[in-house]
Amino acid sequence: MTLLTKSNTQAGAWNLCLNFLHRLFEPLVSIALFFMMALTFFDVIGRYIFNSPIIGALELTEFSMAIVIFLGLVLLTSQEGHVTVDLIDNFVPDKIKPIQNIIINLINLAVLIVISWQLWIKAGDAAEYGDRTEYLYMPLSPLIFFMSIMTGVAGLILLFIMINSLKMEK
Amino acid sequence: MEASLIGFAFLLILILAKVPIPMAMAVVGFVGFGEAINYHAALSMVSTVASEEGMNYSLSVVPLFILMGNFVTQSGLSHELYKSSYAFFGHRKGGLAMATIVACGGFSAVCGSSLATAATMSKVAMPSMRKFGYADSLATGSIAAGGTLGILIPPSVILVLYGIMTESDIGQLFAAGILPGLLGIICYLGAVAVATSINPKIGPRGELVAWPDRFRSLKGVWGVLLLFFIVMGGIYAGIFTPTEAAGIGATGAFLFTLFRKKLTLEILKKVLVDSASTTAMIFFLLMGSFIFANFVNVVGMPDALAEFVLGWDVSPFVVVLILMLVYIVLGCILESMSMIVLTVPVFYPMMQALGFDLIWFGIVVVVVTEISLITPPVGLNVFVLKAVLPDVKVGTIFKGVTPFWIADIIRLTLIVFFPAISLFLVRLMG
Amino acid sequence: MAKQLNFSSWLPPGHPIVADMMLPWMENVKKATGGRVDITLLAKGLGHPKSYFDIVKNGMADAGYTCNAYSPGRFTLSEGVELPFLGNSAEANSVAYWRTYKKYFEKGDEYKGVQLLGVMTHGPGQIHNSKKVAQSIADLKGMKFRVPGGIAAQVAASLGIVGIQKPASQAYELLSRGVADGVVLPLESIKSFKITKVVPYTTLVPDGLYNVSFYLVMNQDTFNSFSPADQKAVMAVSGEAFAKLAGRAWDAADRVGLADMKANGNSVETASKAFIAEIKEATKHLEEDWVKKANEKGVDGAAALKFFRGQVANYDVIN
Ligand code: NA
Numbered sequence A: 001m002t003l004l005t006k007s008n009t010q011a012g013a014w015n016l017c018l019n020f021l022h023r024l025f026e027p028l029v030s031i032a033l034f035f036m037m038a039l040t041f042f043d044v045i046g047r048y049i050f051n052s053p054i055i056g057a058l059e060l061t062e063f064s065m066a067i068v069i070f071l072g073l074v075l076l077t078s079q080e081g082h083v084t085v086d087l088i089d090n091f092v093p094d095k096i097k098p099i100q101n102i103i104i105n106l107i108n109l110a111v112l113i114v115i116s117w118q119l120w121i122k123a124g125d126a127a128e129y130g131d132r133t134e135y136l137y138m139p140l141s142p143l144i145f146f147m148s149i150m151t152g153v154a155g156l157i158l159l160f161i162m163i164n165s166l167k168m169e170k
Numbered sequence B: 001m002e003a004s005l006i007g008f009a010f011l012l013i014l015i016l017a018k019v020p021i022p023m024a025m026a027v028v029g030f031v032g033f034g035e036a037i038n039y040h041a042a043l044s045m046v047s048t049v050a051s052e053e054g055m056n057y058s059l060s061v062v063p064l065f066i067l068m069g070n071f072v073t074q075s076g077l078s079h080e081l082y083k084s085s086y087a088f089f090g091h092r093k094g095g096l097a098m099a100t101i102v103a104c105g106g107f108s109a110v111c112g113s114s115l116a117t118a119a120t121m122s123k124v125a126m127p128s129m130r131k132f133g134y135a136d137s138l139a140t141g142s143i144a145a146g147g148t149l150g151i152l153i154p155p156s157v158i159l160v161l162y163g164i165m166t167e168s169d170i171g172q173l174f175a176a177g178i179l180p181g182l183l184g185i186i187c188y189l190g191a192v193a194v195a196t197s198i199n200p201k202i203g204p205r206g207e208l209v210a211w212p213d214r215f216r217s218l219k220g221v222w223g224v225l226l227l228f229f230i231v232m233g234g235i236y237a238g239i240f241t242p243t244e245a246a247g248i249g250a251t252g253a254f255l256f257t258l259f260r261k262k263l264t265l266e267i268l269k270k271v272l273v274d275s276a277s278t279t280a281m282i283f284f285l286l287m288g289s290f291i292f293a294n295f296v297n298v299v300g301m302p303d304a305l306a307e308f309v310l311g312w313d314v315s316p317f318v319v320v321l322i323l324m325l326v327y328i329v330l331g332c333i334l335e336s337m338s339m340i341v342l343t344v345p346v347f348y349p350m351m352q353a354l355g356f357d358l359i360w361f362g363i364v365v366v367v368v369t370e371i372s373l374i375t376p377p378v379g380l381n382v383f384v385l386k387a388v389l390p391d392v393k394v395g396t397i398f399k400g401v402t403p404f405w406i407a408d409i410i411r412l413t414l415i416v417f418f419p420a421i422s423l424f425l426v427r428l429m430g
Numbered sequence C: 001m002a003k004q005l006n007f008s009s010w011l012p013p014g015h016p017i018v019a020d021m022m023l024p025w026m027e028n029v030k031k032a033t034g035g036r037v038d039i040t041l042l043a044k045g046l047g048h049p050k051s052y053f054d055i056v057k058n059g060m061a062d063a064g065y066t067c068n069a070y071s072p073g074r075f076t077l078s079e080g081v082e083l084p085f086l087g088n089s090a091e092a093n094s095v096a097y098w099r100t101y102k103k104y105f106e107k108g109d110e111y112k113g114v115q116l117l118g119v120m121t122h123g124p125g126q127i128h129n130s131k132k133v134a135q136s137i138a139d140l141k142g143m144k145f146r147v148p149g150g151i152a153a154q155v156a157a158s159l160g161i162v163g164i165q166k167p168a169s170q171a172y173e174l175l176s177r178g179v180a181d182g183v184v185l186p187l188e189s190i191k192s193f194k195i196t197k198v199v200p201y202t203t204l205v206p207d208g209l210y211n212v213s214f215y216l217v218m219n220q221d222t223f224n225s226f227s228p229a230d231q232k233a234v235m236a237v238s239g240e241a242f243a244k245l246a247g248r249a250w251d252a253a254d255r256v257g258l259a260d261m262k263a264n265g266n267s268v269e270t271a272s273k274a275f276i277a278e279i280k281e282a283t284k285h286l287e288e289d290w291v292k293k294a295n296e297k298g299v300d301g302a303a304a305l306k307f308f309r310g311q312v313a314n315y316d317v318i319n
């Protein structure tokens, strides 16, 4: 599905915005994943050669993973990369397809909104209870807020994709 | 039980209507949970699953094995693998297809994904098979089928997911996958031999390589062997856990790619970003699956299913056969990972209640999943080949995988009836 | 018709906590309320152990249990009953814990949003490893142990043990392959984690290196929906009665664990006087730290510990 054309100025602005997001998030997600990899390596090396594993490696891995997954979600959403089955695609009349797309996107959007909203509440709870990690005693709420915000950003991207594709139909 | 059946029906409808599978599972799981308990609890369930799986240490193995596979792909090791297996098999009837199978098996040993194996090998093996006048069906079929080995021969992302969902030892699962994986290579080689003896035109002989040159070609594959032995050896020697092995393997593959001068900053970023996107895709699938599994759980499906099956009073193996049938049918419609995350949480408590070994069941599940990758209408490996080779018809590829599909059924039967094939190495390592 | 209540457990049904503590307690609740409060165990848990407070608070399940140590930052008072050298019997400790909770900890309000039904601690935590029976801090120095969080981790660190911080579910994997050299765990857990064969050397520390505290909670709305008579009936078989039931089951499970070790030919030795003195010296700061933290929560930590110790000393464990 091609969504964006240069003739559409709003789509052009949207394109810029998307480019900006990718330029911002791709280095971040790369660093987080590379960090995860190096962390395991040095943790094992430290444990065997120097008898001193990295303190809290487990928690740092968990934190990096959350960053990879939720930034990855934003990238994935902008590429419309979720797993779908298009088995009956050929049997769906062309007239119905736009409506089908709208409904599917609304469902996707609803799921992202609910996840984002509930994570926000959970982050608030974690802040109130003072939840921390077991070993490094890092506060959990900022990370959960981050998850919530990134899910929300993914939702926004999806909303723009929807609006753009509606405009394209016209 | 009824509630979960209604849930499954709705899930199937949404999936067929092209709703992304994770979203479909999340919606049905959420509504089902809300109806069964209440919506306040269902809302809280969503955030519990999202935040738990978003930072679950055991799952860190997934992005890191994906990263390892992507580095290996980038390193160009696949060319050496193919060259070497060509040197040994190329002169036989159907020899290039055989070489493809063996190279796929070798690549699987350092790559956790079937799709990556198929995609990588298609770029390497297809040109030479075309040069020697191979029929497109055999050429593409051998790559699509050979690619499925990626999830059985360790490391394997699917085995990791299975291990996490059933709380089984991932190290044991990896050990259990080795012999069935080798058996798979042998069965596929047999399939090529049979197919080319029926119709020799589809797979002409390649050039004969002299023995000294054959051994010389092995020099190119040491990198793959080294990576495999670091990862598997490290696990079994107790230097690191299977979870850590993923990080070690990824670091090894990274260094390898770096030393082979195949890595620029741009490529590094691309590998990392691609791996992160795939990771997010898998995690959303997992989250959807956990949400759906929680619904199925609170309406008592696993217990009811186990009771129902125990009430049949038939041999447990009949249950296994029925289950295999269910998987093969589901595998026609669903993509492999979705099939695993959807079915395993529902079936494994029942298998446990019936007294089956969960490690063995994991191997059985992965083999049926492999089959699903090459069965129509949804065979992901076939689609990967189609994407890489746009001029080949999907129908041709599906025709080409038929002999391999039959070989898979034979292998599945052997693995089901002789659990020792899977469990021998597990017992050996104690 | 009684509404079906769900109980979620992150441990499998065969684990002593479920089989010998939670299921009998559910049976007691059912009996005490004439079947009006009927709690059923779900086939599979609804989340990670660390999520159980929220799982119950938000009504995903009506009741559940978990360790306090899984939510660091949330519970500090419970760490008081996890300190070293508090006693040899989980039954005595658990009952003393409940009484201390009612007298001192309750005003700390750590279980806000749920109905606390019971507390318990497991039996004394001991030292188990794959190399030799440790009889001094020097023996342990540099050994790699899989350690739990909370007080247990602090105790291990105080003894110079290199802590490997991996989930408990990976204990077998870590030990059988030699990634870890040992664990600190109560005797029961050696059997239930199936690691009897891989840690054949156990040092028993009289009165224990640490204890892990657990809580049993119910969703507040669920509890409030019971008639006052039923609420009273539920509490009559919970609270101290639950602590006694659970503690007794822990003690029994510890005996089974010990028998299993001996049957396997493991070396089980009691720590020497010198070693005990070393441990006491190395870990005494933990108690001081905790008293300070308790005081910050408005609870007289020193008095609470004194009360707890008195309750343990005066409790008659009848096997
Ligand atoms: Na593999």
Ligand code: NA
Binding pocket: B331, B332, B333, B334, B371, B372, B373, B374, B375, B376, B377, B378, B379, B380
């Ligand atoms: Na299929």
